[in-house]
Amino acid sequence: MTERATEEKVAEAQTAALELAKADDEVRSAALHDIADAIEDAEARILEANEKDVAEGEEMLEAGEYSRALVDRLELSPSKLESIAEMVRSVAEQDDPLGRTLSARRLDEDLELYKVGVPIGVIGTVFESRPDALVQIAALSLKSGNAVILKGGSEASHSNRVLYEIIRDATADLDVPEGWAQLIEAREDVNTMLDMDDAIDLLMPRGSSEFVSYIQDNTQIPVLGHTEGICHVFVDREADLSMAEDVAFDAKVQYPAVCNAVETLLVHEAVAEDFLPEIVERYREADVTLRGDGATRQIVDLDPATDDDWDTEYGDLELSIKVVDSLATAIDHINTHGSKHTESILTEDSDRASTFMRSIDAASVFHNASTRFADGYRYGLGAEVGISTGKIHARGPVGLEGLTTYKYYLEGDGQLVATYSGESAKPYRHEEFAGEWVPGHLAEE
Numbered sequence: 001m002t003e004r005a006t007e008e009k010v011a012e013a014q015t016a017a018l019e020l021a022k023a024d025d026e027v028r029s030a031a032l033h034d035i036a037d038a039i040e041d042a043e044a045r046i047l048e049a050n051e052k053d054v055a056e057g058e059e060m061l062e063a064g065e066y067s068r069a070l071v072d073r074l075e076l077s078p079s080k081l082e083s084i085a086e087m088v089r090s091v092a093e094q095d096d097p098l099g100r101t102l103s104a105r106r107l108d109e110d111l112e113l114y115k116v117g118v119p120i121g122v123i124g125t126v127f128e129s130r131p132d133a134l135v136q137i138a139a140l141s142l143k144s145g146n147a148v149i150l151k152g153g154s155e156a157s158h159s160n161r162v163l164y165e166i167i168r169d170a171t172a173d174l175d176v177p178e179g180w181a182q183l184i185e186a187r188e189d190v191n192t193m194l195d196m197d198d199a200i201d202l203l204m205p206r207g208s209s210e211f212v213s214y215i216q217d218n219t220q221i222p223v224l225g226h227t228e229g230i231c232h233v234f235v236d237r238e239a240d241l242s243m244a245e246d247v248a249f250d251a252k253v254q255y256p257a258v259c260n261a262v263e264t265l266l267v268h269e270a271v272a273e274d275f276l277p278e279i280v281e282r283y284r285e286a287d288v289t290l291r292g293d294g295a296t297r298q299i300v301d302l303d304p305a306t307d308d309d310w311d312t313e314y315g316d317l318e319l320s321i322k323v324v325d326s327l328a329t330a331i332d333h334i335n336t337h338g339s340k341h342t343e344s345i346l347t348e349d350s351d352r353a354s355t356f357m358r359s360i361d362a363a364s365v366f367h368n369a370s371t372r373f374a375d376g377y378r379y380g381l382g383a384e385v386g387i388s389t390g391k392i393h394a395r396g397p398v399g400l401e402g403l404t405t406y407k408y409y410l411e412g413d414g415q416l417v418a419t420y421s422g423e424s425a426k427p428y429r430h431e432e433f434a435g436e437w438v439p440g441h442l443a444e445e
Helices: 003-020 025-041 043-062 068-074 078-092 132-143 154-170 187-194 209-217 241-253 272-285 307-311 327-337 350-359
Strands: 101-108 111-119 122-126 147-151 181-183 202-205 231-235 262-268 289-292 318-324 342-346 364-367 404-411
Touching (some): 003 122, 003 187, 025 132, 043 068, 043 078, 043 154, 078 132, 132 154, 132 181, 147 187, 154 181, 231 241, 241 272, 241 342, 262 272, 262 327, 307 318, 327 350, 342 350, 350 364
Parallel strands (some): 122 147, 147 181, 231 262, 231 342, 342 364
Antiparallel strands (some): 101 111
């Protein structure tokens, strides 16, 4: 694709974004239901395209170019497509984030200021191998009134192309503006996007820290980064060890290829001898490759963990284990080596849980729950475009609210600033009140 073609697609998205911002929620939601139906109807076509990606992925795996985790993330199935369609319907059923009054303030009689939710505009996305990411991002963008530029990884090119065509065609005959979703496929197209700060309002890269840093360093567009997930589970001295075993196992084994799977298990020394033999045996039965620090290996026979292991996102059935001497040491280790994604403490002591949760610098911090719950669908957001490990604009699973901003609407009745200036200035009332913005109308007293 030429640079000119990419610029034309972004220009089309700009035009569509202005129209989509005005589309009723009924229109956007109905379009999402049509997309879900179309995905189900095109199951054979999608799976045929996906088989090509998986076959090519297996060849790259054999050549040492891809990891097992990446290939696993590529694969779709009938049940996965059913889940994807249900996710789209779930987004459709979410409350409309647009036009919602966030606050209302009466500056003076018949002079009312409203803070109202609106779309961001044009969103550029670059994401990894999971084809379902394209559908999630497109669905959330449509529901939140944003146009979207979609750039998936080359390893999922066949799947992404078919899914995009299905989404585009499903909305072609509806009251949804043409061009609201655009697909770009070449790596050079990304660099073209990075220079379009006059047309693209937000970039959302999903990938490694190095990749997100590259995007941030090479554009003036605001970046909402989704980076790696180096997540921890800490088994405290006051943990219910039976529950802790179940949670620690789920956090690693339930689906190890995703960013909210645990990569390091921390165990308080007071319970290590009771806890480690049982959980290690269970991990081994699930074919988890285990590494441990010196204190861990005095209790169970494991390969040694290196300094690099504490900073590694395995994305696979691999786990490092460390015994710590205190809650403070666990907190320090997590804040030093974690990626600010999701962390969990397992304890029956609410005070220790509170200390942990307030001390950990991460987007999500859990008490007695698997890190795998860090997910937009599980949070009730319908879906997510990614998990932001930053702190500005949106944090954690980014759903509809993370794709909106706000405007201030002022409703008046001919008021002049001069009235509120000078020696005889009239004072402002600045009264908060409960009211919804209605175009052209002032709230009744």
